[in-house]
Amino acid sequence: MTAQFKQNQQTHGAALLVRIKPRTSALVRFTIDGRPATAHIGDTILTALLLNQAHVRDFEFGGSQRAGFCLMGACQDCWVRLRSGPRVRACTALIEETMAICTEGRAV
Amino acid sequence: MTLPGPPANVRRTRVVIIGAGPAGVTAAATLARHGVTPIVIDEAAKPGGQIYRQPPDGAARPPREIYGFDAAKATRIHGLFKDLQSAAKIDYRSQTLVWNITRNEQRFRLDLLHNGVQATLDADKIILATGAVDRALPFPGWVLPGVFTLGAAQIALKSQGVAIGRRVALIGAGPLLPLLVNQYLAVGIKPVAALDVAPFIAKLRAFGGLAAQPATLLKGAYYTARAAALGCAITSNVRSIRALGDSRVTGLAYATADGKTHEIACDGIAASFGLRSESQLADLAGCRFEFDNASRQWQPLRDRVGRSSVSGVYIAGDGAAIGGADVAELAGEQAALALLDDGGTPTSVERRHTLDRALRRQSRFRRALESAYPFPAHLVANIPDGLIICRCEGITAGQLRDSIARRHPTDVNRLKAFSRLGMGRCQGRMCGHVGAELLAAHAGCGIVEAGRLRAQPPIKPIPLTSALATEVSS
Numbered sequence: 001m002t003a004q005f006k007q008n009q010q011t012h013g014a015a016l017l018v019r020i021k022p023r024t025s026a027l028v029r030f031t032i033d034g035r036p037a038t039a040h041i042g043d044t045i046l047t048a049l050l051l052n053q054a055h056v057r058d059f060e061f062g063g064s065q066r067a068g069f070c071l072m073g074a075c076q077d078c079w080v081r082l083r084s085g086p087r088v089r090a091c092t093a094l095i096e097e098t099m100a101i102c103t104e105g106r107a108v
Numbered sequence: 109m110t111l112p113g114p115p116a117n118v119r120r121t122r123v124v125i126i127g128a129g130p131a132g133v134t135a136a137a138t139l140a141r142h143g144v145t146p147i148v149i150d151e152a153a154k155p156g157g158q159i160y161r162q163p164p165d166g167a168a169r170p171p172r173e174i175y176g177f178d179a180a181k182a183t184r185i186h187g188l189f190k191d192l193q194s195a196a197k198i199d200y201r202s203q204t205l206v207w208n209i210t211r212n213e214q215r216f217r218l219d220l221l222h223n224g225v226q227a228t229l230d231a232d233k234i235i236l237a238t239g240a241v242d243r244a245l246p247f248p249g250w251v252l253p254g255v256f257t258l259g260a261a262q263i264a265l266k267s268q269g270v271a272i273g274r275r276v277a278l279i280g281a282g283p284l285l286p287l288l289v290n291q292y293l294a295v296g297i298k299p300v301a302a303l304d305v306a307p308f309i310a311k312l313r314a315f316g317g318l319a320a321q322p323a324t325l326l327k328g329a330y331y332t333a334r335a336a337a338l339g340c341a342i343t344s345n346v347r348s349i350r351a352l353g354d355s356r357v358t359g360l361a362y363a364t365a366d367g368k369t370h371e372i373a374c375d376g377i378a379a380s381f382g383l384r385s386e387s388q389l390a391d392l393a394g395c396r397f398e399f400d401n402a403s404r405q406w407q408p409l410r411d412r413v414g415r416s417s418v419s420g421v422y423i424a425g426d427g428a429a430i431g432g433a434d435v436a437e438l439a440g441e442q443a444a445l446a447l448l449d450d451g452g453t454p455t456s457v458e459r460r461h462t463l464d465r466a467l468r469r470q471s472r473f474r475r476a477l478e479s480a481y482p483f484p485a486h487l488v489a490n491i492p493d494g495l496i497i498c499r500c501e502g503i504t505a506g507q508l509r510d511s512i513a514r515r516h517p518t519d520v521n522r523l524k525a526f527s528r529l530g531m532g533r534c535q536g537r538m539c540g541h542v543g544a545e546l547l548a549a550h551a552g553c554g555i556v557e558a559g560r561l562r563a564q565p566p567i568k569p570i571p572l573t574s575a576l577a578t579e580v581s582s
Binding site for chain 2: 016017018019020021023025026040041042043044047050051054055056059061062064065066067068069070071072073074075076077079086087089092094
C-alpha cells in the first residue's frame with residue numbers, strides 16, 4: 001500500500017472495493033480531482049477510483065454520490081469526465097498513466 | 109466518378125453477428141464452417157460475453173480461478189474464437205457499439221461507434237446475440253455507493269480481481285446467488301448474509317422439471333449445500349430489504365417470512381433478481397415482441413430455430429430469452445444453421461435435430477427454474493413514494509404515481525413522456541420494467557397493457573462529436 005493510497009483513504013473515506021490478491025502489473029499514476037493516486041495496469045477507471053475512495057462521481061440531480069452499479073456498461077451510472085475533455089464510462093474504460101479524472105458534479 | 113457496385117445477386121451476402129458471448133461465438137463458428145465469413149461486432153475488448161468475460165491485460169488470472177467449474181467451457185469458447193480469428197474466418201470488430209439498426213430496402217444499416225469514431229455498415233443478415241443484464245428492482249438505499257447488482261459483484265471478481273467489500277451481503281432470486289456465494293467464499297470472503305427472495309417451497313415444487321438437466325441441478329445443489337456447510341446458509345423467502353448508510357453502505361435490514369426483522373453491518377451489498385434480455389437492437393430492427401408470463405418480461409418473437417419476425421434477423425442466446433450459457437451455445441449454432449438454410453446453403457439435418465432435442469430439454473429445465481425463482485412481486489408491491497425508481501435522473505415512485513394519477517398514461521411510453529422515467533442515460537434498462545409494474549398496479553391494468561419502453565437510438569450514450577466524423581462502408 002503506497003503512502004499516497006493511505007493518505008487518500010484518510011482524506012476521502014476508505015476504499016469501496018477490496019483487491020483479493022496483490023496485482024503484479026505495472027503501477028499507473030493518475031489524479032482524482034487533482035489529487036495524485038495510483039492503480040495498476042488492467043484496472044478499469046471504476047476499479048482505480050473505488051480502490052482509492054468510496055465513490056465514482058457526484059450525482060448531478062442531488063447532493064449524493066454514486067459508485068457504479070452494474071459494472072457491465074448497461075446502467076450508465078459511472079460516467080466521469082476526464083480533464084482532457086471526453087466523458088468516459090468508468091466500468092469499461094481502463095485507467096491510463098497521467099489520466100486526470102473529475103468526479104465532481106461541476107467538472108472542468 | 110462512382111462505379112456501380114455489383115448487382116445484388118452477385119454481391120456476397122454480408123452477415124453481421126452482434127455480440128461475442130457464447131451465442132455469438134458458436135454462430136460465427138457455424139457460419140465459418142459453411143464458408144461464410146461473418147463480421148462479429150462486440151462492445152467488449154475481448155470475446156466471451158459476460159459469462160466468459162476475460163480480464164484486461166495486466167489483470168489476467170488462471171481460468172480455473174476465474175471461471176471455477178466452467179473453466180473448461182470458457183477456455184473452449186475463447187479458443188474457438190481465437191482459431192476463427194487466426195484463420196481469418198471472421199472479421200472481428202471489438203470495442204464497437206452498434207447503437208442503431210435501420211432497415212434500408214432489403215438490407216439493414218448499422219450505426220457503429222468505435223474509438224469515438226462513428227461509422228455505418230450495411231448488412232444483409234443479422235444474428236443478434238446481445239446477451240442480458242441483471243434485473244434490478246429498487247429498494248430503499250439501492251442508490252448508495254456500495255450497492256451493486258449480483259452480476260457486478262461477479263464481474264468485479266472475474267475481470268478485476270476485486271471484491272465489493274469485506275463484509276458483503278448477497279441478495280437474489282435466481283441461480284446466480286448460490287454461485288456467487290461460493291465465488292466469494294473461494295476468495296476468502298465469507299458473505300455476512302445470503303438472502304433469496306423466492307420461497308424455498310417453490311424450489312421443491314420445481315424439482316421434477318429441474319431434473320431435466322441433472323448436471324446443472326447437481327451443480328446448484330452443490331453450491332447451496334457447500335455455502336451452508338461453510339456457515340453461509342442461504343435464507344429463503346426474504347420479504348423486504350433495505351440498504352443502510354448515509355454516504356455509503358454500512359448495513360442491511362431485512363424481513364424474513366416469520367415476520368422478524370434483522371439488521372446486520374456490511375460494507376457491500378449485491379442485489380438483483382434474475383436477468384433481462386438486452387433486446388433494444390431487435391426492437392430497432394422492427395422485431396415483434398411478446399410478453400412471457402413465466403419470466404415476466406417482454407421477449408422478441410422467434411420461431412423454434414431463432415428467426416425473428418423480421419426476415420433476415422435472427423436472435424440467439426440470452427438476448428432472445430434468458431436461458432444461460434449452455435442454451436446460448438446451442439441457440440447460436442441453431443440460428444446460424446437457420447440463416448444458412450434460408451440462404452440455400454445445405455446444412456446437416458441430423459445436426460439440426462440434435463440441437464432441437466437438446467434445446468427442448470433445456471427449455472423444460474428453464475421453465476422449472478422460472479417456477480423455482482418466481483418474479484418477486486412482493487418487492488414491487490409496496491414501494492414507498494420517496495424511493496428513487498429512475499437512477500439516472502432521481503425520479504421517485506411518488507412522482508411516477510403523481511403522473512399516473514393526474515395524466516392517466518395508457519402505457520409506460522406515455523408515462524415516460526410525462527415523467528421522464530426511462531429517458532436518462534440507461535434508457536430504462538434499470539427502471540422501465542418497474543415503471544410498468546407501478547403503472548399496472550396504480551391504473552389497475554394488466555402488466556401486458558402497461559407495455560414496454562420502446563427502444564430509442566442511440567441505445568447507449570454516444571459522444572456528440574463522434575457524429576461529425578462518419579465513415580461509410582456498404
